[in-house]
Amino acid sequence: MTEAAGGVVAIGWFQLMLATGFVIFVGVVSIRLSLGITKDLAIATVLTYVQLLALGFILRWVFGINSPWLVVGIILLMVVFAARILVTRSPDAPKGIFSSAFVSMALTGFIVTFAVTGVIVQVEPWYLPQYVIPLAGMVIGNSMTGIALSLERVFADMDAREGELLALTALGATPWEAAHGSIRLALRAGLIPTINSMAAAGLVFIPGMMAGQILAGADPVTATGYQIVVMLMVAAATAMGSVVALLLTYRRRFTADGVFIEKGFRAEK
């Protein structure tokens, strides 16, 4: 890998102000036309500034310290946030799935990230933050979306076919057998966005990581290699994370005796 440092045009305060000027112009138009998006736009702009600047400075600091503990700690923090988001995005799920969400995100995040940096890219040292942190972010962020879809779907679907679950259980089905149809459907639902974006990559859009590398001056074919690795690992991470999350949580809707707890029998809500 050659370093691609020379090709970047640095963005300074002037360039930032210029871009902000465009947003202000849109804001003025919005006020004139009473579109009612001015406030949201302003908040989003400020958040973008604050969050990304913070991220930039934190990453610069992390890269400077270059400590394995810090890298692992940051990934752990990402996993915690992702698990919290998973819980809030699954309103139909039973209470108390945070630990399951955390375990599935952590397994996926660490295994897939270090499989890529350690086995495929083979960075030295193994925790090299320039590689590990962005890759972990992509794995965790993308698989989180898929896992959230899976979790939401499995519990919504079981509720929708509670009559079928009752009949199957009455015929002697175990919780796994009764829930199997919903679990299959949920896995598909979680994977479809990833599969769609894989199918559209390169035709409809230049994927984010590849665009970034090309802007930074990398050879497009080299960038392609990285992008393919990233897309495949996101697909793997989503599938793996969804399976783990579903296996850890579906049983919580059943009693110890194997009976599905229908909506009418739940204390919550």
Added chain:
Amino acid sequence: MLLQAHDLVVVLAGDSGDVLVLNGISLELPAGTVTDVVGPSGSGKTTLLRALARLLPDASGTLALDGVSADTIPGPLWRTAVALLPQKPAIVDGSVRDNLLRPWSLKVRHGQTPPDDAALRAALDRVALDAALDRDASRLSVGQQARVALVRTLLTRPRVLLLDEPDAALDELSAAAVSELTRDFAQAGGAVVRVRHHRSDDIAHRRLRLVGGSLAEEHTSGPDSEEATS
């Protein structure tokens, strides 16, 4: 005694606080009998059937099959012996045959031989259902689906059959066929509990009324008598 239930208590959350749906019900079902349970809507008849089949998330009381306590029998195995047929027929995707053979895809029947087509056909004929085995089950009428579900449960050879309004969606002819089948099941050594609303036939040995969470005996023949309460 084939099935014994003792002191079944079920509390469900209602609109205005908790409701005692089953208030310490005890019931004995000898082999060879049909028991009808009647009572107003919402009196807990379905809940009683589900409690007997161990299909309620939360119920207390003791159950025994052939004198063996339910505590020693895993849930799925209990339910193969004490089979509930829910009122709403649950039809899975696929043909009539797929539906009838679904129970044999479950682990609890691992190693058992599923019935062959001739047996399936004969069972359907007994409930006056002439739909082809290859027919898409989702395209059957509600009354036909109800009979497919009944046949599916009967083919698994349970010991106790719990029927939740088995003839609610049926015409007179099919209802008569189902009654006859129910009677034969009991005569072959099974026990049946039926929740009933509308029709009456003369195959029940006992008729119990569920009111206020308790069961009271009703006389099998004769009109509904208003029991005098002091």
